[in-house]
Amino acid sequence: MEFLHRSVLLEPTVNALVDPDFGAKRKREPATGMPPALAEGVFVDGTFGRGGHSRLLLSRLSAQARLVVFDKDPQAIEAAHALQREDARVMVVHGGFGSMPQELERLGLEKVDGVMLDLGFSSPQIDDASRGFSFMREGPLDMRMDTSSGLTAAQWLAQVSVEELKEVIAKYGEERFAFQIAKAVVARRESRPLRTTLDLAELVASVVRTREKGQHPATRTFQAIRIHINEELEELALALAAVLKVLAPGGRLAVISFHSLEDRMVKQCIAAAAKPAEAQARLPIFEKDMPQPILRSLGRILPTAEQAADNVRARSAVLRVAERTATPLPKDQGASFVTAMRLVSGQAATSKRGRR
Numbered sequence: 001m002e003f004l005h006r007s008v009l010l011e012p013t014v015n016a017l018v019d020p021d022f023g024a025k026r027k028r029e030p031a032t033g034m035p036p037a038l039a040e041g042v043f044v045d046g047t048f049g050r051g052g053h054s055r056l057l058l059s060r061l062s063a064q065a066r067l068v069v070f071d072k073d074p075q076a077i078e079a080a081h082a083l084q085r086e087d088a089r090v091m092v093v094h095g096g097f098g099s100m101p102q103e104l105e106r107l108g109l110e111k112v113d114g115v116m117l118d119l120g121f122s123s124p125q126i127d128d129a130s131r132g133f134s135f136m137r138e139g140p141l142d143m144r145m146d147t148s149s150g151l152t153a154a155q156w157l158a159q160v161s162v163e164e165l166k167e168v169i170a171k172y173g174e175e176r177f178a179f180q181i182a183k184a185v186v187a188r189r190e191s192r193p194l195r196t197t198l199d200l201a202e203l204v205a206s207v208v209r210t211r212e213k214g215q216h217p218a219t220r221t222f223q224a225i226r227i228h229i230n231e232e233l234e235e236l237a238l239a240l241a242a243v244l245k246v247l248a249p250g251g252r253l254a255v256i257s258f259h260s261l262e263d264r265m266v267k268q269c270i271a272a273a274a275k276p277a278e279a280q281a282r283l284p285i286f287e288k289d290m291p292q293p294i295l296r297s298l299g300r301i302l303p304t305a306e307q308a309a310d311n312v313r314a315r316s317a318v319l320r321v322a323e324r325t326a327t328p329l330p331k332d333q334g335a336s337f338v339t340a341m342r343l344v345s346g347q348a349a350t351s352k353r354g355r356r
Ligand SMILES: C[S@@+](CC[C@H](N)C(=O)[O-])C[C@H]1O[C@@H](n2cnc3c(N)ncnc32)[C@H](O)[C@@H]1O
Pocket: 005, 006, 007, 008, 046, 047, 048, 049, 050, 051, 052, 053, 054, 070, 071, 072, 073, 076, 095, 096, 097, 098, 118, 119, 120, 121, 122, 123, 145, 232, 235, 236
């Protein structure tokens, strides 16, 4: 069965990468009757999904431009290969966007002119019960974006301690009943393992006492476990640091996030790179000789009321855009940014990579 994805904030995200006037207070007058110029250069879609953003971006790029697309999900990569067969400008990487610098180097590309990230899961991932992301549909408790590697949620829940599970649910789900849920999971697996999404959803519902209006009691727990299993915030920290390294001067970053943990990281990264002196005062891990701004913020865009009414996923979406300045990145500043972003997200302790 074919599952479809409805892209969120499509036009503004693509405009953010290719419109030279994006974010400008006053737009230049367009030459009458002329179509907008096609953009040159190398661009990255770090979250291909089903290619909604990529396709629109390709329509705005010149014939010589290149678009490197990443996704962890083998099904998304299948869709990316199909697009590559239609359009030779597309280059496909199966892997996390956190590995952007290494992958770009492997492809012989040093700098890029635009990077877009449309974070989180796609509609096909949540709609396909066999992926195990949805607490509304009975399916195996998997939740991996990359089904070819790593532990499934069921495997992780079969071995995690109460303490670690509580920490993950509290931090990534901001769930008040994290301890009670963690205790219930560990107690339950003594008699029967948690195998399916509904096993977990029902167990959580039996423990969570207060219900937020319109929200399933397992919403926060599923979000937390998904973020942990896929190392979502760790990947984002790596990607934000990578972007500072790989963006050419004038290159743009456009990130769509769907919850406050992600948005806070993006916002703080842009703020730290745009106002390095202030960042150093708050996070004293940056080099003493703080450079001039590395990024310039081009603002924040929310979906219109119409878009939010039309597409449920758009309701919580936030697009942030920034532009790389010409300031060179001091040595090791990238590593400092990864550390800073881990601190911002408070996830160093729960990060699987952090413990390695
Ligand atoms: C919201 S969807 C993107 C939808 C896409 N923009 C479109 O219009 O079709 C997010 C996609 O990013 C992928 N993804 C999430 N985290 C990732 C990561 N760290 N690295 C690579 N892909 C990731 C997911 O597998 C999913 O396919």
